[in-house]
Amino acid sequence: MAAPDVTLTVADQAALDAALAELVADRFASRLHAHDAILWGPDAESEAAKRLSWTTLAESSRPLVAEVEALRAELHERGLDHVVLCGMGGSSLAPEVICAAAGVELTVLDSSQPDMVRTAIADRLERTVVVVSSKSGGTVETDSQRRAYEHAFTEAGLSPADHLVVVTDPGSPLDEQATQAGYRVFHADPEVGGRYSALTAFGLVPSGLAGADIGDLLDEAADATATLFADDAANPALRLGAALGVANRSSVDKLVLLDHDAGTAVAWGVGDWIEQLVAESTGKIGHGILPVVVESSHAVNVEPSTPDSFLAVSGSSDTPTSTSGWAAGVTGGLGAQMLLWEVAVSVAGALIGINPFDQPDVESAKQAARDKLSGGGDNEPGADLVEGPVSAFGTDASSLADAVEQLLAQVDDEHGYLAVQAYLDRWDLSAYAGLREQLARRTGRPVTFGWGPRFLHSTGQYHKGGPATGVFLQLTSDPHEDLAVPGRDFTFGEFIASQAAGDAQVLRDHGRPVLRLHLSDPQAAAAPLRDLLG
Numbered sequence: 001m002a003a004p005d006v007t008l009t010v011a012d013q014a015a016l017d018a019a020l021a022e023l024v025a026d027r028f029a030s031r032l033h034a035h036d037a038i039l040w041g042p043d044a045e046s047e048a049a050k051r052l053s054w055t056t057l058a059e060s061s062r063p064l065v066a067e068v069e070a071l072r073a074e075l076h077e078r079g080l081d082h083v084v085l086c087g088m089g090g091s092s093l094a095p096e097v098i099c100a101a102a103g104v105e106l107t108v109l110d111s112s113q114p115d116m117v118r119t120a121i122a123d124r125l126e127r128t129v130v131v132v133s134s135k136s137g138g139t140v141e142t143d144s145q146r147r148a149y150e151h152a153f154t155e156a157g158l159s160p161a162d163h164l165v166v167v168t169d170p171g172s173p174l175d176e177q178a179t180q181a182g183y184r185v186f187h188a189d190p191e192v193g194g195r196y197s198a199l200t201a202f203g204l205v206p207s208g209l210a211g212a213d214i215g216d217l218l219d220e221a222a223d224a225t226a227t228l229f230a231d232d233a234a235n236p237a238l239r240l241g242a243a244l245g246v247a248n249r250s251s252v253d254k255l256v257l258l259d260h261d262a263g264t265a266v267a268w269g270v271g272d273w274i275e276q277l278v279a280e281s282t283g284k285i286g287h288g289i290l291p292v293v294v295e296s297s298h299a300v301n302v303e304p305s306t307p308d309s310f311l312a313v314s315g316s317s318d319t320p321t322s323t324s325g326w327a328a329g330v331t332g333g334l335g336a337q338m339l340l341w342e343v344a345v346s347v348a349g350a351l352i353g354i355n356p357f358d359q360p361d362v363e364s365a366k367q368a369a370r371d372k373l374s375g376g377g378d379n380e381p382g383a384d385l386v387e388g389p390v391s392a393f394g395t396d397a398s399s400l401a402d403a404v405e406q407l408l409a410q411v412d413d414e415h416g417y418l419a420v421q422a423y424l425d426r427w428d429l430s431a432y433a434g435l436r437e438q439l440a441r442r443t444g445r446p447v448t449f450g451w452g453p454r455f456l457h458s459t460g461q462y463h464k465g466g467p468a469t470g471v472f473l474q475l476t477s478d479p480h481e482d483l484a485v486p487g488r489d490f491t492f493g494e495f496i497a498s499q500a501a502g503d504a505q506v507l508r509d510h511g512r513p514v515l516r517l518h519l520s521d522p523q524a525a526a527a528p529l530r531d532l533l534g
């Protein structure tokens with residue numbers, strides 16, 4: 001696979017050249033490689049000091065390759081050939097992309113939606129190995145998924161210890177539980193944050209067990225290392241990061257992410273991984289870059305793009321163009337592209353003036369969800385409007401059409417964006433993602449689409465901590481059938497409802513407009529909703 005490269009279209013060459021000259025003079029890239037934690041200023045230093053080991057993973061993760069290959073062979077001998085990954089955000093997005101790029105099957109269960117959990121468990125249970133991945137070991141979605149699988153294996157007369165593999169930081173609560181239960185545990189490098197962990201055990205264990213060539217992935221990153229950490233104005237990662245930072249300073253703060261092969265069988269879906277890296281790393285203290293993952297090169301927000309959007313096309317060496325005059329084509333093998341984006345986001349973070357290694361606003365939504373679950377939060381009042389299978393919450397309009405119109409009218413013409421947050425079964429209701437384009441066409445503004453609760457661990461940070469330019473449309477539904485979380489006093493259905501309500505409350509507390517549409521029957525609601533929103 002070719003070395004990583006970036007083809008840039010630049011709106012302000014002088015500003016870009018000046019930023020690059022400064023980065024080279026400061027030896028930013030080589031100091032990053034050497035884990036110099038002061039690069040983002042004194043306020044970020046203590047966090048950065050324990051988050052920079054990702055720059056050298058191409059070497060340090062190498063011993064994992066043989067270990068994972070041996071475990072895969074052992075599992076296959078025991079007839080376990082279906083790999084399920086339970087995890088959220090940084091613990092699931094990289095393996096999802098790595099396996100898609102490798103063309104191997106990996107079931108990614110990154111949801112608390114009860115129908116999805118039941119569907120996953122009902123699929124080939126006796127042939128399934130479940131990788132439970134959580135850096136902190138305390139993420140409630142992942143803990144609940146683990147409990148549901150343990151219960152299902154036991155009920156089926158199977159031993160959970162034969163079917164569960166755990167990836168976590170040493171000493172986490174999950175580490176202790178898993179060791180006690182006799183599970184196979186892989187320790188990840190604790191000095192790498194979740195969204196930079198693609199080349200740690202978090203990315204490599206599930207991907208390798210599913211059959212991806214993880215040795216090749218590390219080779220790509222190793223081969224790219226000298227280029228990506230060179231103090232040289234031609235370094236593609238420095239150029240991309242500098243371009244993102246300079247563009248952001250001139251209010252080009254949306255990043256439209258297009259997979260060159262989007263919509264085809266060979267698409268990697270790398271945009272979803274970049275989305276988390278960019279949004280959670282940069283969206284804070286009122287600053288940030290909003291990633292907008294689009295479906296195809298003809299998608300609205302690409303053709304036409306808005307003047308505040310930077311377009312990045314992964315897998316294309318063509319020189320892309322955009323209305324803002326800022327665009328990039330990014331090429332290289334997946335391992336190299338991942339490292340390139342990590343360096344670029346670190347560079348952009350320094351130019352924007354934020355700490356790219358914390359996520360200060362994620363906890364607030366988690367706390368609000370916990371409060372709702374334990375009954376400590378405000379109870380959601382009754383629906384403000386009901387029309388057929390759709391009920392609206394958070395509006396004083398007299399019809400659903402007016403409620404939607406009122407919400408969309410709040411999307412600012414110059415800087416605003418709309419985020420659709422669908423707390424739905426993303427396997428069964430994947431067509432709902434089509435609402436993104438429909439609403440982008442209607443508003444003429446950048447529109448993001450996120451599945452809840454998955455997006456809470458990705459763009460969720462930006463929506464609450466980034467610039468206050470977002471307007472939010474939540475979609476919720478009742479599951480076909482609820483499911484108990486074994487050993488807990490709540491169900492998956494109660495949990496996902498609390499997550500939606502908790503996040504809506506935090507968004508409103510931050511002054512962001514939120515309209516919730518609850519779908520009593522999401523299949524039946526699809527057509528009326530398309531009419532309503534289109």
Ligand SMILES: O=P(O)(O)OC[C@H]1O[C@](O)(CO)[C@@H](O)[C@@H]1O
Binds near residue numbers: 091135136362457
């Ligand atoms: O791996 P963990 O600790 O379960 O966390 C999952 C995700 O949750 C977050 O901590 C916060 O949403 C992400 O940064 C992280 O990738």
